[in-house]
Amino acid sequence: MGQTIIEKIISRNVGHAVRPGDIVTVNVDRVMIHDIFIPFVADKFEEMGFSKLWDPNRVVLIYDHLVPASQVDDTRHFRVGNAFVEKYGLMHIHRSDGICHQLMTEALYVKPGDIVFGTDSHTTTYGCVGAFSSGIGYTEMASILGTGTLWIKVPETIRVEIEGELPANVTSKDVILTLIGDLRADGATYQALEFCGDTIERMSVASRMTMSNMAVEAGAKCALFTPDEKTAEYCEIELTERERSLVGDPDASYVRTIHYRAEDFVPVLACPSQVDNIHPVSEFAGTAIDQVFIGSCTNGRLEDLQRAAAVLKGKKVAPFVKLIVTPASRKIYNQALEDGTFAVLAEAGAIITHPSCGLCCGRTGGILSDGERVVATNNRNFLGRMGTSKVEIFLASPATAAACAAAGKIVEP
Amino acid sequence: MSETFTGKVWTLGDDIDTDIIIPTEYLALKTVQDMAPYAFSPLRPELAAQIQPGDVIVAGKNFGCGSSREQAPEIIKALGVRCVIARSFARIFFRNAINNGLLLIENSDLRDAVTEGDTIEVCVGEKIVHKDREFPIASLPQNLMDILNAGGLVKAMRRLNGLEG
Structure with missing residues (x-):
């Protein structure tokens, strides 16, 4: 029985073949916390009784929502964050370098096939390089910081095929908005999206990011693109069989397949x-x-x-x-x-x-x-x-x- | 957990997003108690003051869609809401609610049957009773019940770390 991309990523992580609906505990490759939630993560982490991070090298803290501060209370988030960095030895912190979802791939924290969680719903973005990434709350983040693991339910997959040339005035934003309109805001809840087709293959990683970023607006848990040469260049890696194999098998089971002709899209x-x-x-x-x-x-x-x-x-x-x-x-x-x-x-x-x-x-x-x-x-x-x-x-x-x-x-x- | 309780109903529509539950501008307030008066303010500014402990929210589909802000279920709990019943819940909100010990129940038919101000009876994991009509409800998977029964994820982790029996 073939597998979808998300099934392959989770199977590799847990060391056995998984199917949609299975509840498994995964080992987390990287986590992202942003400034809005760091005080809550820090509180919960200590309240849970943890005294050290499971792996400081896998934790990224990014100040972006409140930078520069516009309300006096915002500065508390930076103080709490800085104290947390100091106390627990965080190695990766960005205080004014940009928006978390841009930095996670741009600064090479995420690689194809990784499992990544962040305290922000748009964490789905890293699917643009073939990673399973999803948003969680601060309590779950605190538990990952202590244990390095999280339970997940293996999602079903919706396959989205797009073929042809997009009109000149249409971008990947129009494509993902159209898809969200067709799926509706809850049309992919608990499910993974998987994109394929020659239109997708010609898209830049940046254009794919726009689509994986917004997948959560249809309720999706993640949105995956098969890593290719563009991905390898962006992630500064050599493409091996491990990355190339992150493609939906022809005999994989999809809950739904949606096909678009690129020429039909309009702004x-x-x-x-x-x-x-x-x-x-x-x-x-x-x-x-x-x-x-x-x-x-x-x-x-x-x-x-x-x-x-x-x-x-x-x-x-x-x-x-x-x-x-x-x-x-x-x-x-x-x-x-x-x-x-x-x-x-x-x-x-x-x-x-x-x-x-x-x-x-x-x-x-x-x-x-x-x-x-x-x-x-x-x-x-x-x-x-x-x-x-x-x-x-x-x-x-x-x-x-x-x-x-x-x-x-x-x-x- | 074969618990039974009754509650007064507040009704909401489809796609109640987390920006409606608590707008971003209030997220930097220090505690969820400070934020609670602003709950649902973009949609119904008066609602937070009207909700009484033990009340129940009955909503349409995709409740809690939007951001990962965990304050959303925490604030609903802080207002004293006993449980939220909706046609469906958004994924992150669902996890956050369970982790904070807020009971969520999925049911497709109740929303159309109730009027705001009605009283319903909830038998957890079994059924909802409204004006002599019964609405069967499913029970949650065991791993989620374990977190709920521990009193939320923080308590479950404290137990893991040997801080609670």
Whole structure:
């Protein structure tokens, strides 16, 4: 009997063949904790009676949601985090290098086939390099820090095949939003997504990241891509049989297979206030907007900023519209500085910020108020996420967002 | 655990996400007790003050979708909610609730049958009774019952570390 990618990863980890529905205890390869939850993880860890980390080399602490602090109490998170680092000998800490989900693969903490957990729902992102990664709460994180293990239920897999050439104005963001709209917000709950097809093979690792990042918006536990030469280059590894074999077997059992023709995709929006409320951009053409946000762990990578710059080159952001651009990491920030991407965006009138989570979760800067409308490239348009509960958030690709910024209203890129 | 209790019902819809349960802006408050008054505030700002200990939330599908914030089930527990009954739960919320000893029950039919303010009787692992109608419910897998019975994951780990019998 063949296996899906997730079944192979878990089988290897536990040392025997697993099937969907099995409850097994896995050995964790790496964990990520971010600034919002470190005080809670630290409390629970000590309350549980642990006195040392199972393996300090496998723990990564990243300050991103609260950097730089916008409320006085935020600084407590850094103090507690720094004390935890000191007391338990953490080896990997990033205090202002960027957003956790960008850094985990960019800084080479995650490799294909790894099992990784993080205190953030978008931990599904690392599936872009063929890792099983998923979000958990701080109590479970504390128990992993002590034991190095976690129980999981082996998920069923939904296979998503995409073949053909995407239209020029369509990005992987439009692909994943369309899929979420088709699956609905709970359509993949407890399940794994597995992507394949020649469209997927041609995508950059960055484009795949956008898709694995948002898989959780359909409830998925993880979203996996087969490692290839692009993955190997990104992860700075040699591709061996171990990585190449992380592919769904032809006789593997899937709970569902969904097939898309790439040519059928159009630019889409996730409309207020559910991520699965998907409509073609054209349906809302002409709707006035107040702000545009390009960034986040979903779409703050160099190719996203370059796409936005290509749209905005020689143009100006419309009067009364604020365009805020947030690169996902310091590395990307520097790349966009060096290759002239930021110069184009700044010339167009963009406000360029440091890499962090702030805008995406309404935590620092760019807050909106009643009746305002924003087109944003992040992953959630929930009620009240970027300001008051009467703000309308439309999620879109960087190309769509940039076109809207120039037009001052919703337009197709 | 063949426990039985009754509770007053508060009803909520589908896809009640974690940003509704507790918005990010309140997550840096020191304790879940500090956060609890803001529970459900984007949707129903008055609700947190109205919920009384022992009450029950009955919701639609995908309750707790969104972020991994564990404050979501902790706050619901801090408000005194005895259990949440929904058509379905999001994965991370489900794990977090069990780990914090908050009882969750999946049932497809109850939501359409109840009106806010009704009283229901819950026989854990067996059935829900509402106005003489019975709604059968499944029991949880043993490994989850073990965590719930230990009083949550912290207590289970304290036992592992020899701090509790």
